[in-house]
Structure formats: structure tokens, C-alpha cells
Amino acid sequence: MTESTTVNTQVSGGNDVAATASTAYNAALEVIASVEPRVAEATRDELADQRSSLKLIASENYASPAVLLTMGTWFSDKYAEGTVGHRFYAGCQNVDTVEALAAEHARELFGAEYAYAQPHSGIDANLVAFWSILAHRVESPALERFGAKNVNELSEEDWETLRHELGNQRMLGMSLDAGGHLTHGFRPNISGKMFHQRSYGTDPETGLLDYDRVAAAAREFKPLVLIAGYSAYPRRVNFAKMREIADEVGATLMVDMAHFAGLVAGKVFTGEENPVPYAHVVTTTTHKSLRGPRGGLVLATEEYAPSVDRGCPMVLGGPLSHVMAAKAVALAEARQPAFATYAQNIADNAQSLAEGFLQRDARLVTGGTDNHLVLLDVSGFGLTGRQAESALLDAGVVTNRNSVPADPNGAWYTSGIRFGTPALTTRGFGRDEFDRVAELVVDVLSNTTPNLTKDGRTSKASYTLADGVVERTKAASAELLDKHPLYPGLELT
Structure with missing residues (x-):
């Protein structure tokens, strides 16, 4: 059995598990169809679409049947505000069990002092982190200063003073066009409304982080929160240096x-590329490269744990108990030896994809990758990111457009396409297949031509694909996908 087959087997569960999953899903769809057949049909169609397309979105993956089935249980029916052993509702003993398991697996997997499994998403995890930092760094000292045990003991005057202090703190994070995320302080997001924010970028020549520039920005701005991490930066980060700053x-x-x-x-x-030993607070989603359910986690040092533990009701509503149970299952999977093989394959495959693009004279931001994603500058094909994304989708290649540094087309049309290797690596794709994927992508983009607008200007949205490119790309994709079926052995009737 090859390494890629081992990884795919972890998701499919093997023949016996796949047969059991087939029975479970067919029964579930039958029950759903008895109430709303259109939902059942859309569910079947979604599996068919995912099986027949090259999924290259860096933030998507395929969860195992065990993870997926865990979400469809009666844990969904339970309210459980509070924390393990300290709920605001009765009858939460089983929720306590699964939340404690999720936190235990997260602590052991990442070597964290503390883990909080309640966030519903990555944005929620970041909100919990932001308010936990504010509570620890601003609220607690203010309460001590005012001689109060909690905010309810504050006078109206002192409360107004504290509210002003909480709402006027500074955040420094990576700029959006350099690869940062909306939740790192950008105005359209609530984080940009909570904080006085500034951004650090990358070197204009190389596209790489310049830690001296980050340090200079931090010295000048003096933020309360320094955010590291990214959504579209194709390189690793030295978190020891970020902690020094x-x-x-x-x-x-x-x-x-x-x-x-x-x-x-x-x-x-x-080492220094692992953020957990260096950061005070770490947030993550549980899907993407972690291959779990859609949700979030917060990891923290013991110093910040009491503040993070107040995530509900400070920021969150009732935790999604069925998703926390699925997080526990996914994190247990990630603690198995096969997951380390999978993770290394993700990075190796991203290298192969990048090399495949470079060998075909495509332009990559930073000139390559050393993580799970590749950022392709499509301006060399005469296209916007929106045109490239749509043309690739027409050909059965699922990606997303993304800004590049100093993007002349802005955040809507963009000049880039972001590719990620986690999902197809889950299916068992290896380095040769990813080189072939690069070849297919370049073929599609080379055969896509922007249309002209009515006034004779080059359109940023509409385009024309050359005859035959869709058909040959889909045929080649089908050949690759057939060798690595999604959820092999799982059959819907």
C-alpha cells in the first residue's frame, strides 16, 4: 500500500467502514427526502460535484465519514452555554464529555497549555482571542485600578472610562494584499471596527516578510496585539522573531x-516555525489542512486561559455541541501516525505544483512555496483573478481568486489565483499528479481571452475560452480523479 493510499484510506475508513457509511448515508438521505426531497437531492449532487472536480481551494478539504456522521446527532439539540462542569443549563454531562475530549486532543496534538473548543468558526475564534486579550490586558488592570471585582460593580463614570479604553487599543497585522486575513483588523470586518489598526506588508521585490520592517512598524505604532499568520502567504513564518518583536x-x-x-x-x-511555543494566543479553524468539521479552536498559555474560558457568553452564543463532538473525532484522527504522512505530502505536493507552474513560465508570488499554498499572478496571462477563477471553474478546476501584493485590480477582481494542496492530497494525489494539474491550469489560462466592453475597453470580468479547452481539461481531470476516488466504497443508491 502506497503512502497516498494510506492517507486516502484514513478518510474513507477502509472497505468495511465504507460499506457501513454507505448504509448510513442512504438511510439518512431517505429520511431527509421524506420531508424535503430537494435538500436530499442537493446533498447527492454536492457529493457528485466534489467527486468530479479538481478541488484546489486552499481552505477546503474532505472530512472523514466518522467526522461527518458525528455532526448529524442529537448533540445538535442541546444548549450548553458555559464551560465544562459549569453550565448555565442542566443536563450537559454528555456535552461536558465531548468538549473535554476535544480540548484534551487539541492540547496533546499541539502541545498547548490550554485549549478552547467552542468557537463556531475561525472568525469566532479570533473574536474570542481579541476579547480575551482585551479582558486580560485592559479590563482586569482597570478593575483593579477602580477597586472592583467585576464590571457590574463599576460606577457609570468608571464603566464609560473602561469602555473607551477597550475600544481604542491598537492592532498590527499583515496587510490583506500581502496575504493577511480580513479578521486581522480590516475595516469591513468587525476587527477593524474594534481596534485602531495598522498593517505590515512584505518586501516589494521578493514578496517575503521582512522582520526588520515589522519590528520598525511595531516600535512606531506600539500595538497591544501583534498578529502573525496568513491566508495567502506561501511561505513559513519565524514565530520566534515575531515573539521578540x-x-x-x-x-x-x-x-x-x-x-x-x-x-x-x-x-x-x-522549531521556530511552530507558533504554539511562542504565541500567547493561537487561533485556528478545524477544517482546512486539519481536515475536521467546520469550526474553530483557541489555544493559549495558562495566563490567558481564564479570559478565553469566558468566550461564551462574552462573544459566543450556545456552543455547537455536535460540532465539538466532531472536532474531538477529527483531532483524534490527527493524532494518528498517518496524519503526519499526510501533512508532509501536503507540503511536498505544493512544491510540485509550484515547480510545475514555474517550469511553464507562470509567475508565482514569492517565486514558490514552502507551505500548503501557491499564489499565481495571472496578469501574465492578460487576465484578472476573477476571469481566471471563472474560466478554471468552467473547466472543472475549483479555485479562488486572491489579491497579490500591491494588486492593481483591487480585492474584487484581483490579479491572483490561490491554490491549495490539502484536499487533493487527501484523495491521494502525489507529486506527478500535481505537476499534471499545473499543466492543465496553464493550458486553460493560456487559452482564455478577455472580452471587450461596449466602449472598447478590456473587460475585467467576461472572457472567452478557446474551443476544445474545456473538454480536454475535463477529460484529463477525470483520468486523474478516477485513480483517486473520493470516499472509495461509499455508494449512494
């Missing part, structure tokens, strides 16, 4: 590892 200016180092958590869990990122 944070310590120098008295900032809390928060790392958003939503995209690369699987590479940390699988020990591809170690």
Missing part, C-alpha cells in the same frame, strides 16, 4: 494558524 513593544502575540494548522499538527512546521 512583540516582547520588545509590550504586545501580546496572537497567531492565526487557520490555514496551516495541519502542518503544525503533522510536525511539518517545527
Whole structure:
């Protein structure tokens, strides 16, 4: 059995498990169809679509049947505000069990002092982190200063003073066009409304992080929160250096590892490239490269644990108990030896994809990758990111458009396409297949031509694909996908 087959078997569960999963899903769809057949049909169609397309979105993956089935249980019916052993509702003993398991697996997997499994998403995890830092760094000292045990004991005047202090703190994070995320302080997101925010970028020539520039920005701005992490930066980060910068200016180092958590869990990122030993607070999603259910986690040092533990009701509503149960299952899977093989394959395959593009004269931001994603500048094909994304989708290649540094087309049309290797690696794709994927992508983009607008200008949205390119791409994709079926042995009737 090859390494790629071993990884795919972990998701499919093997023949016996696949047969059992087939029975479970067919029965579930039959029950759903008895109430709303259109939902059952859309569910069947979604599996068919995912099986027949090249999924290259860096933030998507395929969860195992065990993870997926865990979400469809009566844990969904339970309210459980509070924390393990300290709920605001009765009858939460079983929720306590699964939440405690999820936190235990997260602590052991990442080597964290504390883990909080309640966030519903990555944004929620970041909100919990932000308010936990504010509570620890701003609220607690203010309460001590005012001689109060909690905010309810504050006078109206002191409360207004504290509210002003909470709402006027500073955050420094990676700029959106350099690869940062909306939740790192950008105005359209609530984080940009909570904090006085500034951004650090990358070197304009290389596209790489310049730690001296980050340090200079931090010294000048003096943020309360320094955020490291990314959603579209194709390189690794030295978190020891980021912690040095944070310590120098008295900032809390928060790392958003939503995209690369699987590479940390699988020990591809170690030493100074592993954020957990260096950050005060770490957030992540549980899907993406971690290959679990859609949700979030917060990891923290013991110093910040009491504040993070107040995530519900401070920021969150009732935790999604069925998703926390699925997180426990996914994190248990990630602690198995096969997951480390999978994580290394993700990084190796990203290298192969990048090399495949470069050999075909495509332009990559930073000139390559050393994580799970590749950022292709499509301006060399005369296209916008929106045109490239749509043309590739027409040909059965699922990607997403993305800004590149100093993007002339802005955040909507963009000039880039972001590719990720976690999903197809789950299916068992290897380095040769990813080189072939690069070849297919370049073929599609080379045969896509922007249309002209009515006034004769080059359109940023519409395009024309050359005859035959869709058909040959889909045929070649089908040949690749047939060798690595999604959920092999799982059959819907």
C-alpha cells in the first residue's frame, strides 16, 4: 500500500467502514427526502460535484465519514452555554464529555497549555482571542485600578472610562494584499471596527516578510496585539522573531494558524516555525489542512486561559455541541501516525505544483512555496483573478481568486489565483499528479481571452475560452480523479 493510499484510506475508513457509511448515508438521505426531497437531492449532487472536480481551494478539504456522521446527532439539540462542569443549563454531562475530549486532543496534538473548543468558526475564534486579550490586558488592570471585582460593580463614570479604553487599543497585522486575513483588523470586518489598526506588508521585490520592517512598524505604532499568520502567504513564518518583536513593544502575540494548522499538527512546521511555543494566543479553524468539521479552536498559555474560558457568553452564543463532538473525532484522527504522512505530502505536493507552474513560465508570488499554498499572478496571462477563477471553474478546476501584493485590480477582481494542496492530497494525489494539474491550469489560462466592453475597453470580468479547452481539461481531470476516488466504497443508491 502506497503512502497516498494510506492517507486516502484514513478518510474513507477502509472497505468495511465504507460499506457501513454507505448504509448510513442512504438511510439518512431517505429520511431527509421524506420531508424535503430537494435538500436530499442537493446533498447527492454536492457529493457528485466534489467527486468530479479538481478541488484546489486552499481552505477546503474532505472530512472523514466518522467526522461527518458525528455532526448529524442529537448533540445538535442541546444548549450548553458555559464551560465544562459549569453550565448555565442542566443536563450537559454528555456535552461536558465531548468538549473535554476535544480540548484534551487539541492540547496533546499541539502541545498547548490550554485549549478552547467552542468557537463556531475561525472568525469566532479570533473574536474570542481579541476579547480575551482585551479582558486580560485592559479590563482586569482597570478593575483593579477602580477597586472592583467585576464590571457590574463599576460606577457609570468608571464603566464609560473602561469602555473607551477597550475600544481604542491598537492592532498590527499583515496587510490583506500581502496575504493577511480580513479578521486581522480590516475595516469591513468587525476587527477593524474594534481596534485602531495598522498593517505590515512584505518586501516589494521578493514578496517575503521582512522582520526588520515589522519590528520598525511595531516600535512606531506600539500595538497591544501583534498578529502573525496568513491566508495567502506561501511561505513559513519565524514565530520566534515575531515573539521578540512583540516582547520588545509590550504586545501580546496572537497567531492565526487557520490555514496551516495541519502542518503544525503533522510536525511539518517545527522549531521556530511552530507558533504554539511562542504565541500567547493561537487561533485556528478545524477544517482546512486539519481536515475536521467546520469550526474553530483557541489555544493559549495558562495566563490567558481564564479570559478565553469566558468566550461564551462574552462573544459566543450556545456552543455547537455536535460540532465539538466532531472536532474531538477529527483531532483524534490527527493524532494518528498517518496524519503526519499526510501533512508532509501536503507540503511536498505544493512544491510540485509550484515547480510545475514555474517550469511553464507562470509567475508565482514569492517565486514558490514552502507551505500548503501557491499564489499565481495571472496578469501574465492578460487576465484578472476573477476571469481566471471563472474560466478554471468552467473547466472543472475549483479555485479562488486572491489579491497579490500591491494588486492593481483591487480585492474584487484581483490579479491572483490561490491554490491549495490539502484536499487533493487527501484523495491521494502525489507529486506527478500535481505537476499534471499545473499543466492543465496553464493550458486553460493560456487559452482564455478577455472580452471587450461596449466602449472598447478590456473587460475585467467576461472572457472567452478557446474551443476544445474545456473538454480536454475535463477529460484529463477525470483520468486523474478516477485513480483517486473520493470516499472509495461509499455508494449512494
